[in-house]
Amino acid sequence: MNFRTYLKNHVVLLDGAMGTQIQKQGLPLGAIPESIQLLQPDRLIQIHKDYVASGSKVVSTNTFGASPYKLKNKQDVKETIEKAIACARETGAYVALDLGPTGQMMEPIGPLTFDEAYESYKTQVLCGLDADLVLIETMSDLNEVRAAVLAVKENSDLPVIVSMTFQEDGRTLTGVTAESYVLTMEGLGVDGLGVNCSLGPDALMPIVKEITDLASVPVIVQANAGLPEVINGETVFQVSPTLYSQYAKAFVDMGVRIIGGCCGTGPEHIKAICEVINESYQEFTLKEPTLKVCSQRKTVDFNDFVIIGERINPTGNKKLKASLRAGDLNACIKEGIIQGDHGIHVLDVNVGLPDIDELDVMIHLVDTLSHVVDVPLQIDSSKSKVLEAGLRRFPGIGIINSVNGKEKSMEKIFPIAKKYGAFVICLTMDEEGIPHTYEKRVEIAEKIISSAESYGISREKLIIDTLVLTVSAQQKEVMDTIKAIERIHELGLKTTLGISNVSYGMPNRKLLTRTFMTLARAAGLSSAIMDPLDEDLKNTILATDVLLNLDPQGERYIHFVTEQETQIEKTEVSLYDMVLKGFKDQVKAWTIEQLNHLEPLKLVDEFLIPTLDEIGLKFEQKILFLPQLIRAAETIGVAFDVIKSQLESDTVSNRGSIIMATVKGDVHDIGKNLVKILLENYGFNVIDLGKDVEPEKIVESAIKHHVKLVGLSALMTTTVVSMEETIQLLKEKDPSIQVFVGGAVLTESYSKKIKADYYCKDAKASVEVAKRIFDQK
Amino acid sequence: MEIWNWYKSMKDDVYRYLKMQPGVDEDIDKKIEILLTKTDPGRTTYKVFDLIQDPLGIKDFEPFESESLKPILKYADRIILFAATLGVEFDRKVKQLQYHNQLEMMLLDAVGSAKVEALVDEMCEKIKTTLGGYQTPRFSPGYGDFDLAFQEKLLRLIDGHKIGLTVTNSFLLSPSKSITGVIGFSLKPMDVKYNICDDCLRRTTCDKTICRRVK
Numbered sequence: 001m002n003f004r005t006y007l008k009n010h011v012v013l014l015d016g017a018m019g020t021q022i023q024k025q026g027l028p029l030g031a032i033p034e035s036i037q038l039l040q041p042d043r044l045i046q047i048h049k050d051y052v053a054s055g056s057k058v059v060s061t062n063t064f065g066a067s068p069y070k071l072k073n074k075q076d077v078k079e080t081i082e083k084a085i086a087c088a089r090e091t092g093a094y095v096a097l098d099l100g101p102t103g104q105m106m107e108p109i110g111p112l113t114f115d116e117a118y119e120s121y122k123t124q125v126l127c128g129l130d131a132d133l134v135l136i137e138t139m140s141d142l143n144e145v146r147a148a149v150l151a152v153k154e155n156s157d158l159p160v161i162v163s164m165t166f167q168e169d170g171r172t173l174t175g176v177t178a179e180s181y182v183l184t185m186e187g188l189g190v191d192g193l194g195v196n197c198s199l200g201p202d203a204l205m206p207i208v209k210e211i212t213d214l215a216s217v218p219v220i221v222q223a224n225a226g227l228p229e230v231i232n233g234e235t236v237f238q239v240s241p242t243l244y245s246q247y248a249k250a251f252v253d254m255g256v257r258i259i260g261g262c263c264g265t266g267p268e269h270i271k272a273i274c275e276v277i278n279e280s281y282q283e284f285t286l287k288e289p290t291l292k293v294c295s296q297r298k299t300v301d302f303n304d305f306v307i308i309g310e311r312i313n314p315t316g317n318k319k320l321k322a323s324l325r326a327g328d329l330n331a332c333i334k335e336g337i338i339q340g341d342h343g344i345h346v347l348d349v350n351v352g353l354p355d356i357d358e359l360d361v362m363i364h365l366v367d368t369l370s371h372v373v374d375v376p377l378q379i380d381s382s383k384s385k386v387l388e389a390g391l392r393r394f395p396g397i398g399i400i401n402s403v404n405g406k407e408k409s410m411e412k413i414f415p416i417a418k419k420y421g422a423f424v425i426c427l428t429m430d431e432e433g434i435p436h437t438y439e440k441r442v443e444i445a446e447k448i449i450s451s452a453e454s455y456g457i458s459r460e461k462l463i464i465d466t467l468v469l470t471v472s473a474q475q476k477e478v479m480d481t482i483k484a485i486e487r488i489h490e491l492g493l494k495t496t497l498g499i500s501n502v503s504y505g506m507p508n509r510k511l512l513t514r515t516f517m518t519l520a521r522a523a524g525l526s527s528a529i530m531d532p533l534d535e536d537l538k539n540t541i542l543a544t545d546v547l548l549n550l551d552p553q554g555e556r557y558i559h560f561v562t563e564q565e566t567q568i569e570k571t572e573v574s575l576y577d578m579v580l581k582g583f584k585d586q587v588k589a590w591t592i593e594q595l596n597h598l599e600p601l602k603l604v605d606e607f608l609i610p611t612l613d614e615i616g617l618k619f620e621q622k623i624l625f626l627p628q629l630i631r632a633a634e635t636i637g638v639a640f641d642v643i644k645s646q647l648e649s650d651t652v653s654n655r656g657s658i659i660m661a662t663v664k665g666d667v668h669d670i671g672k673n674l675v676k677i678l679l680e681n682y683g684f685n686v687i688d689l690g691k692d693v694e695p696e697k698i699v700e701s702a703i704k705h706h707v708k709l710v711g712l713s714a715l716m717t718t719t720v721v722s723m724e725e726t727i728q729l730l731k732e733k734d735p736s737i738q739v740f741v742g743g744a745v746l747t748e749s750y751s752k753k754i755k756a757d758y759y760c761k762d763a764k765a766s767v768e769v770a771k772r773i774f775d776q777k
Numbered sequence: 778m779e780i781w782n783w784y785k786s787m788k789d790d791v792y793r794y795l796k797m798q799p800g801v802d803e804d805i806d807k808k809i810e811i812l813l814t815k816t817d818p819g820r821t822t823y824k825v826f827d828l829i830q831d832p833l834g835i836k837d838f839e840p841f842e843s844e845s846l847k848p849i850l851k852y853a854d855r856i857i858l859f860a861a862t863l864g865v866e867f868d869r870k871v872k873q874l875q876y877h878n879q880l881e882m883m884l885l886d887a888v889g890s891a892k893v894e895a896l897v898d899e900m901c902e903k904i905k906t907t908l909g910g911y912q913t914p915r916f917s918p919g920y921g922d923f924d925l926a927f928q929e930k931l932l933r934l935i936d937g938h939k940i941g942l943t944v945t946n947s948f949l950l951s952p953s954k955s956i957t958g959v960i961g962f963s964l965k966p967m968d969v970k971y972n973i974c975d976d977c978l979r980r981t982t983c984d985k986t987i988c989r990r991v992k
């Protein structure tokens with residue numbers, strides 16, 4: 001009987017600890033535990049046999065650390081794993097290929113990329129195809145487990161059981177909750193899941209309870225024999241075999257199906273368990289899986305209204321477009337963090353721009369966003385490859401945006417959704433476009449649902465978007481969207497809308513948008529892709545829910561509804577004081593007011609720069625400290641942002657392309673940003689590479705974009721050196737490239753010395769240079 | 778150490794890293810106060826091994842190749858290997874602030890450095906109450922000529938992964954606010970006079986970033 005079949009109708013008894021047993025064989029201090037199968041295989045076989053004699057039906061191979069990362073070049077992975085399996089096979093029991101963590105921290109916290117983790121596990125799996133199952137254990141990082149599971153599923157047909165390690169606080173060391181863990185692993189289709197190590201059986205009880213309550217697949221528990229205690233410098237475990245077996249019995253009574261032991265347990269523990277549990281053939285009732293969207297720490301169940309943040313999307317957003325084109329993801333990440341602070345439940349990520357490597361950008365964004373934003377991600381792209389790449393990296397259960405009623409779309413999207421357990425936004429349109437009537441849209445929805453179900457995707461994972469038309473162009477059909485929502489809602493399905501589309505082309509868009517929201521919510525809309533920074537819109541949802549009796553006692557309304565923005569009181573404090581004290585709101589209000597009667601550039605020259613100079617001077621005189629300087633810089637940045645949005649012209653820039661960067665080692669970018677805005681205003685296309693930029697990157701980018709003019713900024717004596725290096729490298733690669741430079745430390749003569757073509761003392765001068773270069777011809 | 782003193786010395790460290798004093802800026806003082814009380818306490822682990830003097834090393838293990846360690850461990854007969862970390866959550870928070878709040882990132886970074894040092898101090902106190910005896914000053918890979926590469930072996934010997942600590946291929950610790958090190962131990966008093974900066978082999982070349990103990 002293969003293991004899968006056996007597991008279906010049996011409680012499975014595993015083995016106990018391997019490490020402690022090998023220690024007992026006198027393994028030298030610090031030696032690799034996996035060396036025993038090469039040096040003393042008989043001893044390893046004996047350990048396995050002792051377990052089987054005690055009642056173990058499955059033995060785990062001695063390969064916990066047999067990964068390329070841990071063995072390095074000390075021992076061959078293939079030989080180590082093959083020998084380990086051969087030793088385990090001697091017992092006649094089922095053999096579990098044991099995989100542990102790589103021992104490296106995953107990106108973006110550590111250096112290990114998802115693909116590297118995957119490759120490492122793949123190597124192990126391919127060496128271990130002779131096993132009966134794979135046991136991935138003692139894991140802390142959700143994405144590392146995901147990489148391991150995918151490596152097993154994509155390279156073998158072996159059943160795979162995963163086990164993570166939880167701490168007293170109910171989370172793993174990287175902060176994963178039990179709920180997110182269960183949802184994510186079931187989404188990937190594992191054969192069993194559970195916990196091992198770190199805690200004794202008593203302390204594990206609440207976590208195991210949480211998991212058995214949720215999981216629909218068999219649950220595994222391998223506890224330590226108590227918490228390790230250091231007595232006379234020796235680590236000892238205190239839970240006796242008899243006591244351990246009592247707990248094991250309690251676990252099985254709670255619904256645990258696979259039981260064994262971890263650190264400190266030995267054959268005696270297994271023997272004791274064997275005596276108290278029922279291992280005979282049984283029929284188990286199968287639970288329905290719990291289906292929710294989740295990140296590593298948060299789940300979203302769609303019981304309450306779900307706000308999906310829409311702001312990471314370059315369409316119609318000049319700033320994001322420009323930064324994405326320059327290969328700078330910071331603006332996107334910042335948008336994500338800000339939305340996270342504004343009460344979103346899901347974050348939509350769209351980086352669809354024709355002239356960038358969308359897939360690569362998506363991967364990098366997902367990696368970072370899944371760590372700096374708490375909520376689950378919605379991967380938004382018209383390319384199925386990008387959707388898959390994004391979902392593959394996302395530690396949790398994400399949402400796909402989107403599939404539609406076209407056969408081609410469903411054929412491409414549903415297999416991806418199935419593979420990663422994702423939810424899917426379904427647009428009610430097909431080969432013939434968006435139907436005019438609501439009946440037709442409901443029909444398409446039904447077609448999509450039955451297609452999804454044929455792929456084994458539950459209808460609970462579908463979120464139907466009945467498509468918003470603009471009231472300015474198709475006024476007659478606006479209510480069809482709402483009626484379709486009503487019908488789909490009656491069918492018990494989740495719904496969503498890109499709510500703000502409705503007001504496109506009309507004055508006071510926000511008013512129309514939030515009024516439409518009221519209608520949609522009353523019709524049963526369960527989520528919206530919307531701007532979470534629109535407080536009025538969010539308040540409208542809260543208010544509507546009270547009136548619809550969806551918010552008992554108005555609890556949420558009372559708790560969350562925000563007061564109208566209070567007028568910031570005008571203070572008589574000077575700009576210098578506001579900036580120094582970090583009063584961002586006041587600085588913003590002040591700047592807006594000044595712009596009523598002052599030219600933006602005048603404001604910069606006569607107020608902002610002198611203020612910065614004064615602060616810089618005080619810093620130099622050691623009257624101000626670095627944290628204060630940083631706060632001042634961030635605060636005055638608000639004023640520059642206001643000016644930027646005023647100056648931004650909508651004319652398509654085509655007078656010529658210019659690269660701008662603050663050089664390596666220097667993070668002062670206020671001046672550079674100012675120059676950039678002004679140049680853009682004069683119709684130049686500026687590719688902004690950001691701050692602290694390597695010379696190589698600047699050169700590479702100049703060549704790639706065939707740029708004639710490069711602008712470099714440096715504000716410190718120490719970084720003028722990087723500027724010189726950059727110029728030298730540029731001239732080496734292409735002598736025809738012109739360089740103009742600026743920054744407070746530079747002078748005309750110094751710029752000549754480092755071979756810059758032009759020196760600019762301020763932003764205005766930069767425009768003259770650009771004109772000279774591009775307009776003479 | 779009394780709780781209050783312990784907290785105060787941690788706070789002093791924060792201001793030292795920031796190169797400023799309390800009382801200069803109310804807003805910054807308040808933020809530091811909040812960060813100090815809010816961040817996770819972190820985790821520690823350690824194991825005790827027998828120490829051999831000649832050549833200096835852990836019993837049944839390869840000898841240390843470090844001159845710096847000799848004066849410190851000279852009178853010890855056992856050695857405590859330890860590791861401490863504030864964990865991944867701390868790094869995540871710093872990462873998040875990096876994108877939208879430079880000031881708080883800087884303050885949090887200083888708070889983290891002070892906290893992880895204090896965490897090790899606290900661990901040493903605890904060891905004192907469980908094991909009794911006497912301890913030498915602690916010494917970490919990277920100080921003096923004590924090779925950074927020892928971090929990997931150290932973590933293997935004490936199962937550092939159990940507190941979530943890993944070491945990169947270039948022997949840096951991840952999560953970033955972490956410390957590993959050794960402490961000499963004996964039941965008899967040890968006459969170790971080691972001034973962490975003045976006696977350091979690298980005192981002339983040090984950029985004072987390796988060991989954060991510069992006073």
Ligand code: B12
Pocket residue numbers: 609612613614615616617619620626629630631633665666667668669670671672674675710711712713714715716717718740741742743744745759760761762763764765766
């Ligand atoms: C704000 C500021 C910061 C902010 C920067 C924030 C940011 N995002 O830019 C923060 C707090 C981060 C900072 C950090 C540091 N700073 Co500082 N900082 C300043 C300060 C006060 C203002 C700079 C500024 O933005 N000016 C306003 C802008 C608009 O002017 P600008 O940059 O000169 O740009 C204009 C022209 O020069 C020109 N231009 C500039 N670039 C270019 C490029 C091209 C192509 C063209 C055509 C034109 C052009 O056009 C611009 C518009 O007119 C200066 C003091 C000063 N008065 O300059 C110190 C100053 C530059 N900083 C200094 C120092 C020492 C530091 C730190 C090392 C402090 C520390 N101990 O950590 C760190 C360095 C970090 C690093 N690796 O870069 C020193 C540098 C000393 C030196 N000569 O080497 C200064 C001079 C202060 C001082 N007097 O001690 N700093």
